[in-house]
Amino acid sequence: NAGVTQTPKFRVLKTGQSMTLLCAQDMNHEYMYWYRQDPGMGLRLIHYSVGEGTTAKGEVPDGYNVSRLKKQNFLLGLESAAPSQTSVYFCASSYSPEANYGYTFGSGTRLTVV
Amino acid sequence: SQELEQSPQSLIVQEGKNLTINCTSSKTLYGLYWYKQKYGEGLIFLMMLQKGGEEKSHEKITAKLDEKKQQSSLHITASQPSHAGIYLCGAGRTGANNLFFGTGTRLTVIP
Numbered sequence: 001n002a003g004v005t006q007t008p009k010f011r012v013l014k015t016g017q018s019m020t021l022l023c024a025q026d027m028n029h030e031y032m033y034w035y036r037q038d039p040g041m042g043l044r045l046i047h048y049s050v051g052e053g054t055t056a057k058g059e060v061p062d063g064y065n066v067s068r069l070k071k072q073n074f075l076l077g078l079e080s081a082a083p084s085q086t087s088v089y090f091c092a093s094s095y096s097p098e099a100n101y102g103y104t105f106g107s108g109t110r111l112t113v114v
Numbered sequence: 115s116q117e118l119e120q121s122p123q124s125l126i127v128q129e130g131k132n133l134t135i136n137c138t139s140s141k142t143l144y145g146l147y148w149y150k151q152k153y154g155e156g157l158i159f160l161m162m163l164q165k166g167g168e169e170k171s172h173e174k175i176t177a178k179l180d181e182k183k184q185q186s187s188l189h190i191t192a193s194q195p196s197h198a199g200i201y202l203c204g205a206g207r208t209g210a211n212n213l214f215f216g217t218g219t220r221l222t223v224i225p
Contacts (some may be wrong), residue, residue, distance in 0.1 A: 005154075033212060042217035043202065050211050057214065090156060102147045102159035102204075107153040 002024075002026050006091050013081045013113045021076040021109050031094045032057035032074040033103065034066065036087040043090065049074055075104030079111045117141065118203055118216035127193050135188045135205035135219045146186045147204040147213065149175050157202065158191045161190075191222075198223045 004025045013019055023032065033048040035058075045058030049068040063085060074093075080086060086112050092103035102107045119138045127133050137146070145164055149157040161170045161180035163186060170177050190197055190201045200220050204213040 031211065033214075040217060043144070043204075043215040045214065046211055048212050060213075092157075097213070098145050098206055100162055102149065102156075102162055103213065104159070105149075105156040106153075107156040 004091055004093055004104050004106040005087065006089075006109050008109060009107070009114070010110050011080075015081060015083060015113060017081050018077070019081065019111075020079065020112075021089055021091075021111075023074045023076070024105050024107060025072055025074075025091075025093040025104070027093060027095075027104065028071070030071075030091035031097055032068065033094075034064075034074065034114070035074065035077045035090045036060065037090060037108075038087050046089075051070045053107050081111075083113045085111065086113045087104060106109075117214060118205060120216035120219050121202075122219060123217070124220040125163070126224065128209075129162045129194060129223055129225050130192055131188050133193055133221070135201050135221070137186045137216055138189070139184050139205065141184070141188070143179070143183045143205045146179050147212075148186070148188055149202045149204060151200040151202065151218070153199065160201075162168045175176060193221075195225055197221060197222045 017027040028082045030051050034046040037067045047066040052071040055066045067075045091106040094103045148160040152158045156170045161177045166181040166183045168179045179186045200218045202218045204215040
């Protein structure tokens with residue numbers, strides 16, 4: 001089925017460790033996004049991309065890096081994980097930011113930093 | 115600070131009852147999106163509203179955007195356990211290439 005696939009689904013990291021979250025979409029969408037979801041805070045935009053080879057900062061970019069080397073993939077990296085980065089991470093994609101059908105979201109990655 | 119305020123934060127209703135969730139902004143909204151999130155899963159797109167006074171329906175869910183385009187409501191008629199989840203509203207900012215979201219409303223439907 002077409003859509004957005006996130007890997008891994010769950011991960012536990014120790015403080016200071018690094019990891020990469022992978023987002024893959026097969027809908028040929030130009031725009032891709034990384035959000036984090038925390039209780040009481042809703043969804044907050046970390047980074048986004050408007051096309052292959054581009055990235056831009058969102059509301060809460062500190063401590064994260066991203067890359068969009070291929071159109072279908074958007075990677076989110078944590079270089080040195082901190083407990084404050086414990087969250088559920090969602091990737092989304094769309095053909096335009098004002099798409100009439102909205103964004104297509106992945107099922108999320110639940111990350112715990114201890 | 116949150117630019118989209120959702121109310122109520124949580125809602126518990128008996129199956130069969132009607133309910134309304136609100137989403138309010140202090141600024142004019144350019145595209146208002148409603149999503150549903152089942153517990154532990156991703157977000158599912160429900161509807162998008164763009165024009166002041168616009169109303170859309172899908173099955174038993176109706177969403178409206180007021181004339182000033184600063185408030186939207188989501189109304190569920192004859193709620194069912196399958197309606198349970200978190201409902202989020204999202205909107206675009208002028209000149210921005212992304213959506214921002216409200217904090218969500220957690221809906222529980224008791225059989």
